[in-house]
Amino acid sequence: MVAFTKGHGTGNDFVIIEDVDGALELTSTQVQALCDRNFGVGADGVLRVVRSSAIPEGAAALAEEPDAEWFMDYRNADGTAAQMCGNGIRVFVHYLLRSGLANLEAGSTLPIGTRAGVRDVMRSETGYQVDMGRWHLAGGEPLARAAGLSVARPGLGIDVGNPHVVVALASDEELDDLDLNPMPILEPAPTGGANVEFVVPAEPLVRDGVGQVRMRVHERGVGETLSCGTGAVASALAVRHWAGTRAPSQWRVEVPGGVLGVRMFPAEDGEHVGLSGPAQLVYRGEIDLA
Incomplete structure (x- = not known):
């Protein structure tokens, strides 16, 4: 046991x-x-x-x-x-x-x-x-296809220690209508796969100096999850990239399981990004791995 x-x-x-x-x-x-x-x-x-x-x-x-x-x-x-x-x-x-x-x-x-x-x-x-740690643009804009999405949308490749492709949608309704149980199809497909995030920037985008975005994610090797920390980081970085140089460095990312905070800040080796949020232990047990 x-x-x-x-x-x-x-x-x-x-x-x-x-x-x-x-x-x-x-x-x-x-x-x-x-x-x-x-x-x-x-x-x-x-x-x-x-x-x-x-x-x-x-x-x-x-x-x-x-x-x-x-x-x-x-x-x-x-x-x-x-x-x-x-x-x-x-x-x-x-x-x-x-x-x-x-x-x-x-x-x-x-x-x-x-x-x-x-x-x-x-x-x-x-x-x-x-x-x-440091992050970087992974290069390219692969097209993403997902169940419930009428046409393919371009994504932005971002690496935050693991690979992500972030796709912007036009409305909350589009985000809610997605079926992320099937794996989204990326063209061209990244070597080794990637997590795929679908995001909707809030309106207004910035409130009290903090950027706002909603996100859903399909994690490679898992499927859709209620949250993805690295995905929240990638989503905030992508929306800031699209918004331009005047976009804020602090972000609030709403995921189905709650809210995560993302902050970009300078370091000796370049810009780093921080992730903040809760952690809980629910229960303990024993299991027979055999």
Whole structure:
């Protein structure tokens, strides 16, 4: 039997498994079984809590930041490994603190190893804020087709540690009418796939100096989720890009599971982007992975 904890960030839910010494080898089949909403625990992905020193992937994290004791081994619901998860890392840190594996004093940061590099997490008014690091335009404007969308729309490729294509829609009605259970079709298809976000800028776009946008997302390897942290970041970056140089650097992103905050800020190595939002642990249990 393996102990697990169920947690979520704005409805993006995870099965958390503590494996501090890296003794557990989770197979893709086991991850799929854990995430199955009918026959398993049910989740959008699995977070394995493991010391960076205990797994090969952690070596790069420790080389980047020797204090990155913990590594977030994140798997999508289909069992594939993912580079980064903005909601997941907040839940991951919340678990570390609640279980006594780490401390995070007010005003300090906790470095966490991920496949996208080390990410620094600190407390915020809404829960936790993550420095998602540098971002960049991925290039190209692939056409996106989705069920419920009458014609294909151009998207903007953005990389925030994992790949995204953001597509602007004209109205809330268009956004609500989408069926994102089938995977949207991107032409040309990005190598390795991408998360696809559909966004509607608010009217007015800026209120009290904060940009406003609604978003729905199809996550690669998962399907539609109630929230996607990196997707919220990509969406805010895309709308700011479209809006021009006078657009704000703070954004409020409304997702089906709640609200996330996005902030762009300068750093020594270029512009970084931060993500803030809540994290909750829901229940604990045991499951037979065999």
